[in-house]
Amino acid sequence: xxxxxxxxxxxxxxxxxxxxxxxxxxxxxxxxxxxxxxxxxxxxxxxxxxxxxxxxxxxxxxxxxxxxxxxxxxxxxxxxxxxxxxxxxxxxxxxxxxxxxxxxxxxxxxxxxxxxxxxxxxxxxxxxxxxxxxxxxxxxxxxxxxxxxxxxxxxxxxxxxxxxxxxxxxxxxxxxxxxxxxxxxxxxxxxxxxxxxxxxxxxxxxxxxxxxxxxxxxxxxxxxxxxxxxxxxxxxxxxxxxxxxxxxxxxxx
Numbered sequence: 001x002x003x004x005x006x007x008x009x010x011x012x013x014x015x016x017x018x019x020x021x022x023x024x025x026x027x028x029x030x031x032x033x034x035x036x037x038x039x040x041x042x043x044x045x046x047x048x049x050x051x052x053x054x055x056x057x058x059x060x061x062x063x064x065x066x067x068x069x070x071x072x073x074x075x076x077x078x079x080x081x082x083x084x085x086x087x088x089x090x091x092x093x094x095x096x097x098x099x100x101x102x103x104x105x106x107x108x109x110x111x112x113x114x115x116x117x118x119x120x121x122x123x124x125x126x127x128x129x130x131x132x133x134x135x136x137x138x139x140x141x142x143x144x145x146x147x148x149x150x151x152x153x154x155x156x157x158x159x160x161x162x163x164x165x166x167x168x169x170x171x172x173x174x175x176x177x178x179x180x181x182x183x184x185x186x187x188x189x190x191x192x193x194x195x196x197x198x199x200x201x202x203x204x205x206x207x208x209x210x211x212x213x214x215x216x217x218x219x220x221x222x223x224x225x226x227x228x229x230x231x232x233x234x235x236x237x238x239x240x241x242x243x244x245x246x247x248x249x250x251x252x253x
Contacts, residue, residue: 002036002227003029003204004099005107005136005162005193008075009058012041013048015197019065026066026073028199036231038099040078040107044090052097055079076100076231080107080136085118088125098131103233105132107162113142115150120157127158134160134230137195139167139179148179148186148244155188155241162191165207184215187239191226 007015008025016022029037039059041050059077066073079097081087087108090096099105106126110116126133135154138144138161144151155161163183167176183189192211194204208220226236 001033001204001224002038002231003034003194003196004038004078004134004191004227004230005040005080005195006037007039007041007195007197008037009039009041009050009055009062012050012055012058015041019062021198022062023065023069023071024199025196026071026075029196030071030073032203032205034073034204036074036076038078038231039075040080040099042109043079043081043096044084045080045082045109050079051095052079053094055097056101078107080109082109082111083116083119083122085116085122087122088129091126091129091131099134100231100233103230104130105134105160105230105233107136108133109136110138110141110144112140115141115143119154123154123157123159132160132236133158134162134191136162136193137164137167137172139163139176139183140172145175145179148182151183151188152186152241152243160190160236160238161188162193163189165192165194165204168192168207168210181214182244184211184219186242186244188241188244190223190236190238191230192223193227 008022010016010019010022042048043050055077062075078099123133138151163180166172167180170177211219229236
């Protein structure tokens with residue numbers, strides 16, 4: 001299995017504080033059946049800045065440590081960038097790092113409380129330049145919680161999305177859990193990831209188990225294959241996006 005969003009790099013954000021913690025995360029990942037993790041530290045989020053070249057150096061050292069300790073896991077480079085208007089300039093300035101460096105998939109984080117007004121123009125500009133945006137944990141964005149069809153509009157315009165495994169399991173609250181399943185049912189989710197910061201907590205197996213129980217093995221295959229496609233730089237599998245349906249209460253909307 002592959003996880004496209006982890007905070008396994010030591011000492012760069014609020015993930016693993018030391019290399020020893022990184023090794024514990026790696027060992028836990030292997031135990032869970034992981035073969036590849038994307039190290040995706042935060043960038044430009046107001047607390048942390050992690051630039052492309054620094055991440056590449058740190059990922060190289062992490063893989064060296066894994067090999068030295070005989071931990072059968074590969075870590076590839078990535079970065080979760082908080083969306084900003086000049087993001088394309090950041091790419092041109094060699095600051096922003098796609099998944100696995102050359103895949104063209106960029107992980108983008110929205111602010112907690114709103115969707116920026118310029119997002120449609122930015123997503124269009126990124127795609128014109130050959131980049132494919134993946135919006136991470138949109139189910140935790142307050143405006144999308146209240147207006148989920150904002151995400152429908154963005155997916156129609158070419159964005160992909162990644163929901164947190166923890167949200168599917170209730171770890172990010174009832175609203176995030178409910179919305180996550182609504183988004184899946186509307187074909188608005190293309191990937192799931194642990195977004196792991198430490199060796200404890202949920203496992204991706206738990207999330208896949210719930211998805212299998214609710215939607216069948218085909219959903220597990222769809223999402224897990226997309227993780228591999230993202231790392232390999234291949235085109236993600238998609239289904240036609242649909243609007244999120246309002247749930248009826250006592251026969252009324």
